[in-house]
Amino acid sequence: MREAELLEIRTAVAQLCASYPGKYWRELDRERRYPTEFVRALTAAGYLSCLIPEEYGGSGLGLTAAAAILEEVQASGANGAACHAQMYIMGTLLRHGNPAQKRQYLPQIARGDARLQAFGVTEPTAGTDTSSITTTAVRRGEAYVVNGQKVWTSRAEHSDLMLLLARTTPRDQVAKKTDGMSVFLVEMRAALGRGLTIRPIRTMINHATTEVFFDNLEVPAANLIGAEGRGFRYILDGMNAERILIGAECIGDARWFIGKATGYAAERRVFGRPIGQNQGVQFPIARAYMAMRAAALMVERAATLYEAGQPCGAEANMAKQLGAEASWQAADMCLQTHGGFGFAEEYDIERKFRETRLYQIAPISTNLVLSYIAEHVLGLPRSY
Ligand SMILES: Cc1cc2nc3c(=O)[nH]c(=O)nc-3n(C[C@H](O)[C@H](O)[C@H](O)COP(=O)(O)OP(=O)(O)OC[C@H]3O[C@@H](n4cnc5c(N)ncnc54)[C@H](O)[C@@H]3O)c2cc1C
Numbered sequence: 001m002r003e004a005e006l007l008e009i010r011t012a013v014a015q016l017c018a019s020y021p022g023k024y025w026r027e028l029d030r031e032r033r034y035p036t037e038f039v040r041a042l043t044a045a046g047y048l049s050c051l052i053p054e055e056y057g058g059s060g061l062g063l064t065a066a067a068a069i070l071e072e073v074q075a076s077g078a079n080g081a082a083c084h085a086q087m088y089i090m091g092t093l094l095r096h097g098n099p100a101q102k103r104q105y106l107p108q109i110a111r112g113d114a115r116l117q118a119f120g121v122t123e124p125t126a127g128t129d130t131s132s133i134t135t136t137a138v139r140r141g142e143a144y145v146v147n148g149q150k151v152w153t154s155r156a157e158h159s160d161l162m163l164l165l166a167r168t169t170p171r172d173q174v175a176k177k178t179d180g181m182s183v184f185l186v187e188m189r190a191a192l193g194r195g196l197t198i199r200p201i202r203t204m205i206n207h208a209t210t211e212v213f214f215d216n217l218e219v220p221a222a223n224l225i226g227a228e229g230r231g232f233r234y235i236l237d238g239m240n241a242e243r244i245l246i247g248a249e250c251i252g253d254a255r256w257f258i259g260k261a262t263g264y265a266a267e268r269r270v271f272g273r274p275i276g277q278n279q280g281v282q283f284p285i286a287r288a289y290m291a292m293r294a295a296a297l298m299v300e301r302a303a304t305l306y307e308a309g310q311p312c313g314a315e316a317n318m319a320k321q322l323g324a325e326a327s328w329q330a331a332d333m334c335l336q337t338h339g340g341f342g343f344a345e346e347y348d349i350e351r352k353f354r355e356t357r358l359y360q361i362a363p364i365s366t367n368l369v370l371s372y373i374a375e376h377v378l379g380l381p382r383s384y
Pocket residue numbers: 118119120121122126127128129151152153154155203207209358361362363364365366367368371383384
């Protein structure tokens with residue numbers, strides 16, 4: 001995509017976000033309320049369906065554009081976590097869904113009539129070891145019967161569709177432990193009260209996250225994505241997109257923290273001069289800026305490879321990790337630059353500080369990225 005087009009998208013997203021200032025996010029955060037108005041506005045402007053091909057009503061843009069959109073959302077001080085999943089879950093449906101599934105669901109999503117925002121992978125006992133999931137889907141006639149539990153299924157209460165990973169063959173009956181898992185598109189509205197129960201989890205951030213229980217939930221066999229037993233591979237495809245997009249969001253967060261800190265350092269006078277005149281205050285800002293710019297290059301590179309259909313596992317992981325490190329460095333610096341005022345809600349720093357901390361842990365924790373690089377890129381022995 002041409003630089004000028006990307007810049008146009010960035011400017012338009014920033015303009016939309018300007019209608020949702022810190023006050024809006026602060027109030028939602030206090031009440032742990034979902035940003036319905038903001039998500040509607042992003043949907044109406046077509047940003048959340050930017051990856052859907054034009055033939056299905058989307059704008060058919062690539063991951064670079066999606067990354068730019070989410071970066072600008074975060075850079076405005078907003079929190080795109082309320083709706084970012086639609087962009088990365090989409091990868092699995094676009095790449096592995098059959099034409100009938102695409103015809104049925106993509107136009108609804110593109111119109112904003114249905115939200116694909118819930119991603120049911122993590123389970124309480126399996127944790128990061130996805131192949132140990134115990135939620136099962138057993139074929140019975142024209143349906144699969146799902147039993148089990150997921151945790152941290154974010155946005156489940158605000159989504160119409162869930163992409164669900166479940167075991168269709170027990171782990172001890174497959175050659176590879178990652179075989180025997182399948183992906184389903186679950187229509188959540190119809191399932192609620194008929195085998196699907198959602199319970200919100202209150203967390204340190206406003207993330208609308210939940211635990212989800214399946215009790216003999218029937219999912220039509222037509223909603224199986226791709227071939228039975230190959231779901232882990234399909235999910236992995238989506239995960240590279242997810243890591244790149246989260247990396248981009250972290251760049252946006254870092255930009256917001258750096259902008260705030262720079263503004264405050266230039267303005268706040270102590271000992272008769274701006275605090276930003278002291279190199280002890282300047283240098284951490286400059287370091288955070290360099291870390292952000294370096295991470296942004298990795299995000300760009302990973303997105304370019306992804307769009308070209310080339311292998312990008314290492315770059316996607318590095319983009320997520322470097323982005324998350326840059327945003328956390330910037331968050332810590334910004335709080336320090338503001339002194340005591342950084343703790344006051346009205347500055348939004350403590351909120352963004354809590355929000356950006358998530359990306360050290362989700363969607364993949366830092367240790368797991370490091371072991372990916374050590375083992376898959378550097379060839380060191382596998383630790384698990
Ligand atoms: C707010 C929030 C929203 C989320 N949203 C979703 C969602 O929408 N959908 C979804 O499916 N999941 C979601 N998650 C789950 C998230 O992806 C997991 O929390 C994350 O992958 C880590 O898994 P875990 O919490 O089970 O940690 P664990 O796997 O229990 O790990 C705990 C700690 O041990 C470390 N560790 C574990 N194994 C190793 C090892 N072999 N080597 C070194 N260190 C190790 C980890 O790095 C981590 O620091 C969300 C989580 C949160 C907190």
